Amino acid sequence: MRKLELDHALKSGEECGCGYPHDRTLKAIFMGSIDEIAPKIGDLDLEPPYAVFYDENTYRVAGRRVMELLEGEGFLVETPTFLFAEEIAAKVEGARTVVGVGGGTVIDVAKYAAYKVGAGFISIPTSLSHDGIVSPIVSLFEGSGRKSILARSPRIAVIDLEIIKTAPRDLIISGYGDVLAKIVSIKDWQLGRRDVGEPYCPTAEKLILDSLEMLTSSIMGSAGARSSLEVLAKALVNCGAAMMIVSSSRPASGSEHLISHYLDMKLGRRYPHGIQCAIGTLLMAAYHELRNPDWWADERYRLKMIREYFLRVGLPTSLEEIGLPRDLIIRTILEARNIRPDRYTILHKFNPRAEDAELILKISGLG
Ligand SMILES: [Zn+2]
């Protein structure tokens, strides 16, 4: 198992004077077999007793193994709700370290429980479907909608690519979608800085830009020897770290995520998170390209190339392909801003009307 080089921005103690807290809870990322986990944890004083979280699938894939290796107590994650996370947190009171072995739901429920009981947290993703692997944000359901709260980042993450290789293809594609969404989210954040004087952190920005750079190079086949999965893992880690630095999802979640949250509300959990965000990314990239003079001049991040990346990795580029009704998307464009009035994005700036929504949809190429 090798230690992944953390981005310089994470290692150095320097502050950028941006006003954000620059949290650096994350100490290390390990790449390699989970079988070698025990000594690594000992070195980082993440102490027993361990509470190991998994779901039915991830128990078989890795959860049981981790539980045995750490001699921990196991907890089965059943539903992606805050209610459930609260119940399970009450059962792990005595644990000093919580270990989440799984995809988005398990990681988030475990992250929440660790935060609630003040335990250390170890993140062991079994897929690369989203950027919550090392972020401090917990996103779960409350009622019919998804809600995000600020918890705490893991102290370490262990990424075993042999396990991740066995994850369903859709979940990997979702990870690509969640990273490429930052092409829009970073521009929404810049709108907030310019229009309403929101604080802006250059360190977090750099982490996001590095993620985009490494992932898009990898998609275009120019990333060098590293495997594409390793690059995706690193890109997701950087996005999560950007959120940790500012203790907010602000750098990584803009109007494109509001589109996804709206779809969650209307459809339940029909598509993986990053695939919905990808739909939002095409729509909102089209809106920015139409109305925001400060949208990317760099061809790599303009709509035409975003569609090219999507085609290459298997993300949807038309509504028909994914089976989303056109009128639902129009309604989504019109109403998504109401989900989070406090997060300023291009949707809040221009408050689109029906004819705008039609135009956005057309330009996006989705339908
Ligand atoms: Zn996301």
Ligand SMILES: [Zn+2]
């Ligand atoms: Zn900063």
